[in-house]
Amino acid sequence: MQRKVIAYIAMSLDGYISREDGSIDWLLKLSPEPEEYGYDEFIRTVDTVIMGRATYDQLPELSDTFPYADKDCYAFSRTRSGRDEHVRYVNEDPGVFVKRLKNKPGGHIWLVGGAELIRDFIEADLIDEWIIGVVPILIGRGIPLFYPNNRETGLKLVSLSAAGELAMLHYEVIR
Numbered sequence: 001m002q003r004k005v006i007a008y009i010a011m012s013l014d015g016y017i018s019r020e021d022g023s024i025d026w027l028l029k030l031s032p033e034p035e036e037y038g039y040d041e042f043i044r045t046v047d048t049v050i051m052g053r054a055t056y057d058q059l060p061e062l063s064d065t066f067p068y069a070d071k072d073c074y075a076f077s078r079t080r081s082g083r084d085e086h087v088r089y090v091n092e093d094p095g096v097f098v099k100r101l102k103n104k105p106g107g108h109i110w111l112v113g114g115a116e117l118i119r120d121f122i123e124a125d126l127i128d129e130w131i132i133g134v135v136p137i138l139i140g141r142g143i144p145l146f147y148p149n150n151r152e153t154g155l156k157l158v159s160l161s162a163a164g165e166l167a168m169l170h171y172e173v174i175r
Contacts, residue, residue, distance in 0.1 A: 003102045004128035005050075007111045007118060008042055009145065010166070012135050016142035017113060022058060026137050030165065037133055037163030046071060047107035052117040053077035056087055071110075076117050095124040119147040127173055130155065134167040 010027055011017050018024050049068045056075040059067065066086045074097075075087040082089060090097055094117070101109055111121055121127050132145070154174035161168045 003048075003104075003106055003109055005098060005102075005109045005111055005121065005126050006042075006046075006129040006131060007121070007127050008039075008131040009113055009118075010133040010135055011145045012137050012139045012142070014138045014140070015144050015146065016139050017115060017145045018058075019139060019142045022054060022143065024058065024061065026139055027135060028062070030135065037166050037168050038131075038161075042131065043110075045108045046110045048101060048109040049073045049112060050090075050109060050117075051075055051087075051112040052114040053080060053089070055112055055114040055117075072106075076120075093124075094120050094126060098124075098126045115143050115145060115147050118145065119149050122146075122153060123149050123151050125151065125153075125173075125175075127153075129158070129173065130169070130171040132169045132171075133163070134169065136165050136167075 009017060010030075012026065019026070049071045051074075053075045069086070073087040074090050076094070077089045077091060080089040081091060098109070098121075111118065111127060118127075155171035156174050158170040158172055159168070160170070
């Protein structure tokens, strides 16, 4: 299996992944269980998780235990280095880092978030697939999934499905 970088994320219908303060309280009110929108199937294909440091710092809001303990986890950070009990901190060019990961055997690589890191991955053409759960709420303002960037990216629709209240969009990047 060729390793892919997959951005699997939820956003509000108006395009936000969190409130301005980073809160995802609106996301925690979802009615479908994760297995209903394909999370369980997706996570079985992943052995590596990448996220921004702010996203990593928010994980306790989602769960009492670290949810990716059985995965290799990396958090991109400008201020932290080394590792802690859950992640190895990364402060290098995303393209160099991902190329090294993809050259190792393993499962898919999940780009969890946040928005700045996603923008950096888009600009470096590192994302192979997008799986976006569109949540039926308009939060008005917050941190957008897509920050302005300098790259146009073509996408091919793989699937479109409904899971409870969510619309699940799955795209492959056209190269």
